Structures are given as C-alpha cells and as structure tokens.
C-alpha cells in the first residue's frame with residue numbers, strides 16, 4: 001500500500017491532523033529558539049558532520065577498537081548480521097540468565113528488529129518503560145515518531161488506554177494523574193525486571209562505553225535494578241573519542257525537543273560487581289547503505305527527529321503512514337535500502353522543500369537523497385505506471401514551447417468553462433478539497449508580455 005493511501009486514513013480525522021501538525025510545529029519552533037541561542041551552532045553541525053564522515057570511512061577499524069575496549073572492560077560483545085540474529089542473541093542471553101521478565105528503554109533498533117513480539121512469542125514478558133512507548137505497547141501500535149512515539153495520540157486516547165489497562169477512572173484525562181498511574185505501574189515492573197535492554201545513542205570506540213540519552217531516567221533505573229544489561233546498537237552509532245561526545249550531546253536534545261541537553265545522559269562502560277553487561281552490535285542492512293555512495297551519508301543520522309517535526313508532509317500524514325520504523329524524511333531514505341519494492345512510494349512523500357536538510361544537525365543532504373532515490377526507483381521500474389507515463393508525457397510537454405503554450409491555452413479555457421463541481425471534485429482534484437483554485441487568467445504571461453510597449457532605449461548621455 002502506498003504512503004498516499006495510508007495517509008488518507010490519517011487525514012480522515014481533520015481535527016487530529018491539524019492538532020498533529022500544530023503540535024510538531026510547536027516543537028520545531030522550540031528547536032529554533034534553542035538553536036539560535038547557541039552562536040556556534042553551525043560550527044557544531046559542521047564538526048559533527050565531519051566526525052561522522054570520518055568515522056563512516058573507517059567504520060571497521062573503529063568497531064574493532066570499540067569491541068576490544070568493551071571486552072577489556074568485562075563486557076560481552078556480540079555481532080548480529082540481521083534482525084533474526086539480533087533477536088536470537090538476546091533470547092539466548094535472557095535464557096542463559098534464567099530470566100523471564102525484561103524491562104526495555106526506548107530503542108528504535110529493537111523496534112526495527114521486531115524484538116518485542118519475538119520475545120513474547122518465546123514466553124518472555126517485555127515491558128517498555130519509556131512512557132510514550134508503554135502507551136503504544138498497551139495499544140499494540142508501532143511508534144509514530146522516533147523521539148515522541150505516541151505523538152499521534154491525544155490525552156483522551158491515553159485516558160481510555162489507561163482505563164482499559166491500568167484501571168484508571170473512565171474519562172480521567174488529567175495528564176498528571178495519568179502519569180502518576182503509569183509511574184506506579186512501571187515501578188513494580190522495574191523492581192521485577194531481571195534483564196534490562198537499552199538502546200545506544202553513542203558508542204565510544206576509545207573507551208568501549210555506550211551512552212544512552214533519556215528524559216525519564218528509565219534506562220538508568222532499569223539497568224541499575226536488573227542483573228543483566230543488554231545494549232542494542234547499530235554499527236553507525238560509533239564515535240571515535242570521548243572528547244567527540246560533547247559535540248553530539250549539544251546538538252541532539254536541541255534539535256530533538258529544543259532542550260539544552262537531555263535530562264539523563266548516562267554512560268555504561270562495564271558491569272557492576274556480580275552483574276553482566278552485553279552489547280549487541282547490529283548491521284541489518286547498514287553496510288549495504290554504506291556501499292551506496294549517494295545514500296551513505298544517511299548513516300550519519302543521530303535520530304533527533306528534527307526532520308520529521310519540520311516536514312510538511314510528515315506533519316500532515318502522521319508517522320504510521322510511512323509503515324517503517326523510522327518515518328519522515330530520513331525514514332524515506334533508509335527504508336528503500338531495506339526493501340525497495342515495499343517502500344517505493346516513500347521518497348515521493350516529500351515536497352523537496354529542503355527544510356529537513358536545513359534542520360539536520362549532522363548536515364545530511366536529505367532532500368537531495370530523496371530526489372536521487374526517485375531516480376533509482378524510476379530506473380528500477382519501482383514506480384506506478386501512471387506516474388511513469390505521466391512524467392514522460394509532462395517531459396514532452398515541457399520540452400516544447402509550442403505544445404506548452406497550447407496546453408496552457410486549453411487549461412485556461414477549460415478552467416473557465418467547466419463547472420465548479422467538476423474542477424473541484426475530490427476524485428479529480430484532491431488539491432482543491434480544502435482550497436479554492438485561483439481564477440484562470442485570460443492570457444498567458446507570454447501573451448501579456450508581447451503586448452507591452454518596448455522599453456525605451458538608454459539615452460546617450462547617461463553613463
């Protein structure tokens with residue numbers, strides 16, 4: 001199913017669409033204020049981009065350095081080529097630990113690998129401890145945003161969900177009371193957790209430590225209470241030195257939510273006495289993307305979500321319309337790498353306005369890559385025939401002044417003569433559903449220009 005068809009579903013609820021659009025724009029504005037408060041922000045972006053480019057060009061070396069340092073710290077390091085291996089490794093660690101209860105802090109990689117259903121299917125209880133993640137876990141939905149996983153839901157939706165799953169009063173929508181109910185519920189889960197899974201925001205090759213950024217402190221509580229910590233990281237999370245970290249932590253929270261820094265930036269380097277720490281390093285299609293010169297820069301992404309918050313298409317179509325773990329502009333670049341056929345409509349879900357590229361803290365040329373994907377998909381015959389032939393036809397029209405002129409003449413006449421009900425029929429002109437078409441001009445610009453008096457010749461005395 002194409003992105004446009006899935007987006008149609010979201011657009012059926014006009015009030016929700018407007019609210020979603022305005023809420024994310026509010027976050028985008030907060031981001032702007034936080035960014036403009038740092039005079040050297042553009043230099044930080046340049047630096048971050050340079051560090052990531054450098055790291056990607058020596059990824060194998062830095063990963064090996066990281067593995068050696070982590071092992072020297074007493075950490076077990078595992079390598080997973082794909083999602084199936086990642087899931088099998090985590091199940092194996094959990095079984096060897098004799099555990100059946102896992103607490104998990106937010107990790108897009110585990111979402112990408114569909115870890116939760118896999119573990120549940122094998123008799124393991126998995127509790128997402130990030131509040132937004134827990135809400136959508138109750139509702140059996142995927143996240144719709146990488147930083148704000150439940151942003152598609154209103155407080156009334158959360159109230160209904162908590163009434164069903166946590167027994168809060170029916171109609172209770174007060175955010176403070178709902179949060180308190182979640183806190184009590186999660187505290188019991190934290191105390192019972194035997195294994196804690198976390199994501200990884202940054203992995204430092206020099207020290208072998210991983211860094212996890214959260215606003216709720218749920219990763220810290222989970223890891224410190226459980227006997228076994230499993231950190232799941234994509235191979236692109238590596239940065240070379242501890243001294244590089246500050247560049248990224250200054251960019252991440254500002255770009256994501258407009259905060260100066262995330263509330264908790266926790267470093268996990270080695271297991272506490274009597275405990276275990278495991279790191280699972282996952283490829284799952286990343287080396288394939290690394291091998292595509294036009295798209296490798298997408299691996300610089302630090303998952304701040306800024307490109308989603310600013311994207312006019314994402315804000316109005318909702319994250320679920322992308323049907324991929326990472327939605328929005330960056331997801332539309334990453335997804336065809338995984339499955340070109342399934343995600344062929346996503347690079348077209350963009351106005352190519354370039355706003356995503358403007359806000360990206362690591363300077364990924366997002367809109368250029370979206371444009372390039374369109375060409376790759378066209379050449380691979382992965383676009384609908386209507387689009388392909390429509391584009392071919394438009395190419396012919398635009399290449400000929402005469403045909404273009406005739407087409408304009410025809411369109412101006414037709415727009416004046418056809419009834420409003422036809423020119424604005426939703427089935428024929430989706431654009432005009434919420435807009436009025438401008439009145440068709442009587443003549444083209446070319447015709448108007450030809451009637452203008454010739455400009456006066458410059459006088460000889462003027463210098």
Ligand code: SF4
Nearest residue numbers: 301302304305307360
């Ligand atoms: S592509 Fe850039 S803006 Fe988008 S999530 Fe990644 S780092 Fe943030």
